[in-house]
Amino acid sequence: MAQAPESNGTHVTVHAGENALETLLTEEQKQSVKYLTVTGTLLDADYTFLRERLYGQLDTLNLRAANIDTLPDIRTEDIWASSPNKIHLVLPMNIEHIGANFLSQFSKYYSLEVTEKFPTFGNSTRFPSSYNTKVTLSDDNYSYRTETFRFPEEWQPNTYTSIYSWDGNIFYYMNIGVEGKYTIKEGTKIIHGTAFRNLHLPTFTLILPASLDSVGDSAFEQTECPAPTGYGSGAEIICYAIEPPKLGKDVFKNSVLEISDLYVHEVSIEKYKQADGWNWALDIRAIETMGQPPSHVYEQILKKNISVVAMPDSYELTFTQKPIYMEMYSTNGILFTKQTIDSYTLSISRNQLINPYTIARVYFDNCTTETIKLIP
Known part of the structure; x- marks a missing residue:
């Protein structure tokens, strides 16, 4: 027997799964709900109902206690049925994967709260996420930790946060904001799969540590950056690892690396030029010569x-x-x-x-x- 939803004005809690979510809410609740908490599970029809009726008005969708390990793929044509909103999505504790285009249903200002497992992200065929998207950990999630970093003095004085495994070996996500120099800290061995996938980045410099050993599947797939204009590249990636880190599947597919200068130690240049994936960079140069214009800059000056x-x-x-x-x-x-x-x-x-x-x-x-x- 379906449980009646608990309601307190704009806050509604409902146990879903046996009956369609639409039938569990009163008409008044459908009109007034701003904070929806779901336990149980969601039917396919429930995701359609949420997209067509509720996403546009919800401030928070709390799925923490829902029995959901995968949020479904959304067809590109169905994205138009949603009303983009600055929504806060609290992920299920046993989440493993967020499907293709699922996050494209929300505005670029949405935020995610990771309650236990850190998910992988599906592809986005429309409306890539932006650097306005924020990912945080719930207060009782002790499997990971958030670290705060300050930009070097020559850059903006504000800070940014990154999410790592508790032991610091695995990097999961970086909350990127303004243009600047961003660092994955020394001691990190693995970049988690899909860590930067679909992100629309500002012009930035990304520093990868000497300790980096491998990069997971699709970690940078479809990352975007402002198109290079004038004499410069869109971004810079500096990798201190002597040996090119091992790459998973589609790590740099359609990614910012293709419009970036990659800087590595001089003794490693040929290794990176021979390493499939890393050699997609616009130019591979020596860290020791940073500050000198890349060769492609001279070419642009001549032919611009x-x-x-x-x-x-x-x-x-x-x-x-x-x-x-x-x-x-x-x-x-x-x-x-x-x-x-x-x-x-x-x-x-x-x-x-x-x-x-x-x-x-x-x-x-x-x-x-x-x-x-x-x-x-």
Whole structure:
């Protein structure tokens, strides 16, 4: 027999699983609930009901005591049925995996609370998470620990937090905020699978420790960073490990590494250039020569024909050579649009672009081409 939900104004607690969640709430509760606590489990229809009726009004969805180990995949077309909201999601204690697109149902300002197990994250085909997303541990979760770090003096004076295993061997997540220099602390041996997956990052420098031994599956898959413009790269990754850390499956697939300079010890450069995955970096250079412009910077200085200004809804391109036409490709190399250009300026709407980024190639009348990456 279904249990009647407990209610106190905007707070509702319900035991689900036997009957559809929609039938367990009164019409008044459906209208007023802001803090929903669920025990038991959720049916497939319950996730649809939450998406179509409640996510847009909930401040907190508490699944701590729910018997759920996997939050389901959500179809890309179903994301549009949700109402993005700054929701706080308290994860089930026995959670193992959050399905593809599940977190895309919420606004980029949502937060997650890990109550016991730290999950892996599924792929996001739409609306990648942003650096406004925050992950915290519940007060009684002693399997992990949160460490607070302060930016070096030459960077912003504020702090950021990271989540590690209790013994400090495994890195799980980093709450990234403003542009700056971020460090995975020395002593860390493993980067947990999907640790940075789907994150939309600011321009940043990521420092990996000498102790790093391996990086889990999809750890950086579909991480995004502002498209490189001018003479610089989108980001820098500094890895102090002499031997290239072992990589799991799809670690750097469609990731920020492809628009980053990778810095390693000079004695290790050839090792990283031969290491599949690590050699996807824009350039691999010596830590000992940091501060000198990378080789690709000199190339850009000589050939720079495009100036790019990122606007909220578009990219504004200005050309120093006369353009002829432009092609736009997906990251899989598929041409999806081609257009002639009859002006020295061009506006590209972000709505024209596809995730995780679009490759735009411009052809000029001096028989040169230039390629840029644009993030939706």
